[in-house]
Amino acid sequence: KAGVTQTPRYLIKTRGQQVTLSCSPISGHRSVSWYQQTPGQGLQFLFEYFSETQRNKGNFPGRFSGRQFSNSRSEMNVSTLELGDSALYLCASSLTDRGIGELFFGEGSRLTVL
């Protein structure tokens, strides 16, 4: 059974640009969450989608947005990139929105903003 797939794995952008990251959840999983991981702040929740609806949102500016498609695949977008957006962006999927920590993480997309 394939795990959570995130693309691209690595990318470099410059300040002011925008970026789109993609996540394919485990087959059959309908809930997708996104987290940002940095050395200083650790893992921080961005947002969660279930059946194409955003159910939870973390304390990030509006430059961070996401969406989920009918096949449960999800994308997140960061506009007007800042140096501080350099991080590992992790996507996690779960079978339902009722999972207690039963999140399955991908390997992440490492974004570097120059």
Place this chain on the structure above:
Amino acid sequence: QKEVEQDPGPLSVPEGAIVSLNCTYSNSAFQYFMWYRQYSRKGPELLMYTYSSGNKEDGRFTAQVDKSSKYISLFIRDSQPSDSATYLCAMSFSVGGKLIFGQGTELSVKP
């Protein structure tokens, strides 16, 4: 003050040692407690979860929750070099709710 505090380490122990990893939290509304393990260049993977005070054992791993002290622990017995990773505690307020992670503790088990 962060909602969840975890000593980032690094922690280095000899093979076979008992490892104790700890997190404290400030919000008594947390109901669910988890431990994740993250190897270098990989995503976190769930090790254990619990929702009540007390101990939960799984093989060499024991998770302990003390809600009265707002303190959780993970014990690793007979530690192995393959246990070398970053260990993250995580908590949530509700079923299916967002997870609040600790900073993670980097563990190195030396042969």
